[in-house]
Amino acid sequence: MKNDLKKNLYYNMLRIRMIEEKIAALYSEQEMRCPVHLSIGQEAPAVGVCAHLSKNDIVMSAHRAHAHYLAKGGSLKAMIAELYGKETGCAMGKGGSMHLVDLKAGFYAAVPIVGSTIPIATGVAWGFKMKKQDNIAAVFLGDGATEEGVFFESLDFAALKHIPILFVCENNFYSVYTQLKKRQSNKRNIKKIVQANGIESYSSYGNDVLKVYFLAKKSIKKIKKNKKPIFLEFKTYRWLEHCGPNWDDHLNYRPKGELKIWLDRCPLKKLKNKIITNSNKLKNINSLEKKINKEIAQAFNFAKTAQFPKKNIIEKYIYSN
Ligand SMILES: Cc1ncc(C[n+]2csc(CCOP(=O)(O)OP(=O)(O)O)c2C)c(N)n1
Ligand SMILES: [Mg+2]
16 A cells, blocks of 8 residues: 555644644633534544545535544635634634535535534535536534434435435544433444445444545445445544543543543554654654644634624625625
8 A cells, every 4th residue: 555645644634633732722712712522533534534525525514523624625724713703714703613614625514403414415415416417425423413313314315316425424432421322222233224224334443544545435436436325434532522622531421441442542643653664754754743833823823813703794795695
């Protein structure tokens, strides 16, 4: 396997990790006034899936959207400005972290009502098919979203109409403070449930970006060829609190020792060890970090020095379009 591929995937995950770490570090300044749901620890599904999507394929997401937005090519400056509530933000400073959007990059928005973007993405993908366009939609959803009725309605419709959509479930085993096994019978297997809805379905380990990459590659190729939906479940883990920049292991809703196991399964660490074989390569990695730090500093400066939105900015936007 080409080392370039590993390096690219590593770079994209590192970039997301470092951006979110910066958000966490500056959050207590209280200049970012929106809630933030960070993806630290679960960067691999976003990067491995979006690596195969073209500009004209679209992605939708939910409350935990930074990684998806960035992996799809959303503007970093506009994202950080959005978190600061500024008029140069991707939603004109009116949405915050949970309402990211970058139409140019094919990121057709994140909406924090759990499950709400699943039918919207299904509709967009259906539209592609009706217009005989070759594009697909990918929608990222959590394990909690698979408990919403609209998830099943969307599966049914996608199966029935042969809709070119990739459903990507990031199963981090939690919905806020409640573990999957306290919410669902242990007989409930999401892959089999989706298969029973007539959709090809796979489950894989979500902290190995190469596994994600190759499964996504095969699946997206198939969706484009057969114009039929596919569902992927990636098992992964959120390190920080559900919402906010802090560690929360002391709250004891996670079984003792579980966090430590998943910290050891860090998606970046695994790949970094594969890339570094000598000290020369280590120097290369340091230069990646330097490059990312520079980009982050520019984005935060852009956000902090921007204006807050003027009154009626949304109304003006709507009436001028
Ligand atoms: C319809 C709806 N119900 C409840 C909530 C509150 N809520 C916000 S995030 C969340 C957890 C969702 O869990 P999951 O889909 O697994 O995503 P994760 O946070 O683990 O990434 C809940 C219940 C909501 N936003 N929308
Ligand atoms: Mg979850």
